[in-house]
Amino acid sequence: MKEEAEIKRICDEVIERIRPDDAERARVKAVTTRIINMINQKALELGIEAHAVSVGSTARNTWVHGETDIDIFIMFPEDVPEEDLKDNGLALAKSISDRYEERYASHPYIHAYFYDSEGRTEYEADLVPCFAVKDASALKSAVDRTPFHNGYIMERIHGLEDDVLLLKLFMMCLDIYGSELRRKGFSGYLCELLILNYSSFVELLLNASRWRYGERIDLEGKGKYKGEDPLIVIDPVDRNRNVAAAVSDYSFCRFIDAAREFLAQPQMSFFLPRVADPMSAEEFVKRVKRRGTEFVMVLFEAPEVVEDILFPQLRKAELSITDMIERDGFKVYGSDVAVEGGKAFLLFELLLWSLPRLKKHTGPPVTSKYHSEQFKDIYASTHPIFIDDGRYAVEVERRYTDVVSLLKNELMSCSLGKDVSESIGRGCEVLRNEEIRFVAGIGYFFRCYFRGI
Amino acid sequence: MKEEAEIKRICDEVIERIRPDDAERARVKAVTTRIINMINQKALELGIEAHAVSVGSTARNTWVHGETDIDIFIMFPEDVPEEDLKDNGLALAKSISDRYEERYASHPYIHAYFYDSEGRTEYEADLVPCFAVKDASALKSAVDRTPFHNGYIMERIHGLEDDVLLLKLFMMCLDIYGSELRRKGFSGYLCELLILNYSSFVELLLNASRWRYGERIDLEGKGKYKGEDPLIVIDPVDRNRNVAAAVSDYSFCRFIDAAREFLAQPQMSFFLPRVADPMSAEEFVKRVKRRGTEFVMVLFEAPEVVEDILFPQLRKAELSITDMIERDGFKVYGSDVAVEGGKAFLLFELLLWSLPRLKKHTGPPVTSKYHSEQFKDIYASTHPIFIDDGRYAVEVERRYTDVVSLLKNELMSCSLGKDVSESIGRGCEVLRNEEIRFVAGIGYFFRCYFRGI
Numbered sequence: 007m008k009e010e011a012e013i014k015r016i017c018d019e020v021i022e023r024i025r026p027d028d029a030e031r032a033r034v035k036a037v038t039t040r041i042i043n044m045i046n047q048k049a050l051e052l053g054i055e056a057h058a059v060s061v062g063s064t065a066r067n068t069w070v071h072g073e074t075d076i077d078i079f080i081m082f083p084e085d086v087p088e089e090d091l092k093d094n095g096l097a098l099a100k101s102i103s104d105r106y107e108e109r110y111a112s113h114p115y116i117h118a119y120f121y122d123s124e125g126r127t128e129y130e131a132d133l134v135p136c137f138a139v140k141d142a143s144a145l146k147s148a149v150d151r152t153p154f155h156n157g158y159i160m161e162r163i164h165g166l167e168d169d170v171l172l173l174k175l176f177m178m179c180l181d182i183y184g185s186e187l188r189r190k191g192f193s194g195y196l197c198e199l200l201i202l203n204y205s206s207f208v209e210l211l212l213n214a215s216r217w218r219y220g221e222r223i224d225l226e227g228k229g230k231y232k233g234e235d236p237l238i239v240i241d242p243v244d245r246n247r248n249v250a251a252a253v254s255d256y257s258f259c260r261f262i263d264a265a266r267e268f269l270a271q272p273q274m275s276f277f278l279p280r281v282a283d284p285m286s287a288e289e290f291v292k293r294v295k296r297r298g299t300e301f302v303m304v305l306f307e308a309p310e311v312v313e314d315i316l317f318p319q320l321r322k323a324e325l326s327i328t329d330m331i332e333r334d335g336f337k338v339y340g341s342d343v344a345v346e347g348g349k350a351f352l353l354f355e356l357l358l359w360s361l362p363r364l365k366k367h368t369g370p371p372v373t374s375k376y377h378s379e380q381f382k383d384i385y386a387s388t389h390p391i392f393i394d395d396g397r398y399a400v401e402v403e404r405r406y407t408d409v410v411s412l413l414k415n416e417l418m419s420c421s422l423g424k425d426v427s428e429s430i431g432r433g434c435e436v437l438r439n440e441e442i443r444f445v446a447g448i449g450y451f452f453r454c455y456f457r458g459i
Numbered sequence: 460m461k462e463e464a465e466i467k468r469i470c471d472e473v474i475e476r477i478r479p480d481d482a483e484r485a486r487v488k489a490v491t492t493r494i495i496n497m498i499n500q501k502a503l504e505l506g507i508e509a510h511a512v513s514v515g516s517t518a519r520n521t522w523v524h525g526e527t528d529i530d531i532f533i534m535f536p537e538d539v540p541e542e543d544l545k546d547n548g549l550a551l552a553k554s555i556s557d558r559y560e561e562r563y564a565s566h567p568y569i570h571a572y573f574y575d576s577e578g579r580t581e582y583e584a585d586l587v588p589c590f591a592v593k594d595a596s597a598l599k600s601a602v603d604r605t606p607f608h609n610g611y612i613m614e615r616i617h618g619l620e621d622d623v624l625l626l627k628l629f630m631m632c633l634d635i636y637g638s639e640l641r642r643k644g645f646s647g648y649l650c651e652l653l654i655l656n657y658s659s660f661v662e663l664l665l666n667a668s669r670w671r672y673g674e675r676i677d678l679e680g681k682g683k684y685k686g687e688d689p690l691i692v693i694d695p696v697d698r699n700r701n702v703a704a705a706v707s708d709y710s711f712c713r714f715i716d717a718a719r720e721f722l723a724q725p726q727m728s729f730f731l732p733r734v735a736d737p738m739s740a741e742e743f744v745k746r747v748k749r750r751g752t753e754f755v756m757v758l759f760e761a762p763e764v765v766e767d768i769l770f771p772q773l774r775k776a777e778l779s780i781t782d783m784i785e786r787d788g789f790k791v792y793g794s795d796v797a798v799e800g801g802k803a804f805l806l807f808e809l810l811l812w813s814l815p816r817l818k819k820h821t822g823p824p825v826t827s828k829y830h831s832e833q834f835k836d837i838y839a840s841t842h843p844i845f846i847d848d849g850r851y852a853v854e855v856e857r858r859y860t861d862v863v864s865l866l867k868n869e870l871m872s873c874s875l876g877k878d879v880s881e882s883i884g885r886g887c888e889v890l891r892n893e894e895i896r897f898v899a900g901i902g903y904f905f906r907c908y909f910r911g912i
Binding site for chain 1: 815
């Protein structure tokens with residue numbers, strides 16, 4: 007088949023472009039070794055019982071050229087108190103870097119900057135304290151699992167690194183790479199497991215093009231995971247865990263679709279980032295007019311929490327507000343959330359945003375004597391009661407006849423998540439169509455919205 | 460209880476008003492006997508093997524004063540050919556009346572006018588040819604059952620006639636008396652069976668106020684009927700038949716509700732016909748404006764068929780058109796049908812009657828490879844395809860953005876029933892709000908609509 011040859015040609019060309027060359031590998035290795043040595047030396051000096059190890063894609067030679075993230079884990083004995091691990095771990099990490107930031111995922115860690123020995127290239131490294139547990143199923147914290155992942159992959163991945171790189175870039179260009187809750191895509195570890203399972207990038211695509219919802223991959227054949235996710239990849243180091251738990255329906259479908267498309271019509275464009283201009287306010291207003299829909303945006307100060315905490319709350323708020331809007335009789339066509347320049351946005355596109363004042367309020371079935379009497383007690387003196395489809399009903403006045411007034415008054419009654427709720431409680435704006443302000447980043451957001459929907 | 464005394468007082472007063480007095484009974488009996496004699500005499504003269512019997516409420520003394528319908532059945536031997544029954548039966552009936560109309564239910568019959576012996580009061584009589592079958596479950600036509608009903612009731616109803624009269628008037632004032640498909644209420648025979656079963660009007664009301672959906676009454680305890688109707692009253696002369704099959708959900712609920720209301724607050728008004736002025740066009744327009752809804756009426760020549768054929772078709776059309784309107788994304792709040800002055804109407808009140816041009820067309824799940832390929836074959840070259848909730852989707856243009864244009868163009872694609880479809884096919888008008896013309900009867904129709912909903 008001519009597609010096969012074309013796929014090979016494209017993959018070869020891409021690999022040449024993204025595979026770090028020997029010099030790059032040597033530089034990264036040198037920096038990594040230097041950091042590890044500095045930490046171990048410092049630990050010795052300070053009498054801290056800990057040692058550093060290199061994990062992640064730079065340890066496994068599976069990083070994409072230009073995407074060098076050095077991960078160093080500082081391992082403490084299991085019986086060290088959590089407080090000591092945190093204090094000593096962070097102190098160690100800070101002591102060896104000139105420039106760093108303290109960050110927080112499930113645990114605090116240090117994000118630091120280092121130059122290579124020639125002082126030419128700057129590298130970024132995450133320095134993460136963790137416990138050296140005996141077994142990956144007996145963790146003290148989520149990060150303790152990483153060294154086990156690292157061991158599992160390093161023992162097996164040799165010879166498949168190019169396929170991992172192709173898969174990672176393919177995912178990046180689809181915008182489904184990374185398990186952060188903002189993206190809900192495929193983590194690097196998951197990419198490596200998929201390649202291990204199918205033995206090559208192309209074999210994976212061939213299989214993925216036939217994946218069904220709930221597809222199950224179990225490299226060690228011992229999985230006990232029972233959840234209902236689109237994709238289930240049993241963690242070889244913890245049989246109760248699905249490595250693909252973060253993969254959303256959308257990321258799952260997007261990958262299947264792209265696999266089919268690439269196999270049917272292989273093109274280099276699958277390995278090039280999609281570039282798009284931000285949308286201008288003028289273009290937005292023109293688009294809205296042409297669509298005939300109503301855009302309503304809830305705009306508020308982004309709570310100061312990390313994305314993995316903020317995004318689930320924003321998605322929860324999006325769902326809860328959509329429910330409220332539709333329960334009130336309006337119709338949502340699409341929605342999305344974003345955080346840009348310190349502001350958080352909830353966007354709703356509406357097919358129906360205005361309704362007559364009149365509303366039918368349906369009561370109990372006429373045959374239900376007890377409830378009928380209660381209903382009549384409430385309404386008989388104020389409303390004409392009629393029978394509709396076997397039930398009592400009255401005509402009442404709709405409280406909100408348009409979505410903007412509904413949102414302005416009832417936002418706080420939705421399940422918004424703690425931080426989002428507090429921020430909205432301190433104040434928010436509800437803007438429609440041309441009132442929506444094109445602050446930083448919003449143009450890209452709308453470009454994606456109109457492409458995605 | 461003071462309600463009990465009040466109920467008795469009201470019922471006694473009503474009975475005095477609606478029970479035909481001895482003179483009226485004698486007059487009706489005389490006219491009936493005269494008609495029967497004329498038919499039998501004529502049959503003898505013409506050598507037709509047939510004889511007349513009196514059936515229905517005048518035969519059983521259960522007619523409401525002023526509602527005198529004389530029913531005479533002309534009975535033919537079972538082995539007479541159907542054609543002969545029709546020809547000879549109608550000929551006999553016509554031969555004895557000066558003024559009559561030929562009418563048609565399931566079979567043709569003669570509706571004739573007779574004066575009493577003093578020539579003072581005019582009576583109307585239905586003269587219906589039927590077969591004298593041996594057994595009510597071995598009918599040759601639906602009317603053959605009537606003489607059996609008559610026999611069953613006449614043997615048992617003596618002493619309960621007043622309760623039947625109260626029940627009939629109670630039903631009439633609720634507008635749920637009569638099993639015609641226009642009304643879908645309680646037939647006279649059904650009223651009599653209910654009284655036989657519960658032994659009095661008040662006992663019936665007490666029981667009805669606790670009826671559940673699917674309530675089953677079986678006087679002879681031999682019922683085999685399996686249908687799922689709101690009310691099931693096994694026909695004592697045909698255990699496979701539900702006498703209450705025509706009772707709609709609405710009539711069922713209306714009766715239950717009125718039973719409870721009357722027992723809780725007995726008032727004479729339950730036995731007085733509800734009078735209402737017709738609604739004027741001005742009042743209608745004002746009402747519509749206040750409700751904020753949109754009224755759309757489909758107006759066409761009423762097909763020339765009897766109501767029992769026309770109304771099921773109109774109800775079918777009402778349902779089918781409602782389905783189409785909602786399938787297209789609009790929202791129906793209420794609907795009704797009517798026939799007045801040679802015109803038929805289908806009325807729809809809409810909460811949502813106009814939509815943006817934009818429409819999401821959802822395709823197959825992404826995981827369904829075969830259907831996905833078909834969907835892409837159709838749309839890929841013309842529409843941007845996106846993934847929405849695990850399915851492929853495209854944005855298409857809505858063909859009709861308002862209900863009036865939808866109805867003007869797509870009415871004929873609905874299931875309308877043969878005669879309605881033919882009439883609408885010859886032409887119809889689709890009118891909205893103030894365009895709706897207040898032709899004869901429409902004012903009453905709207906008065907009922909705004910009361911009923």
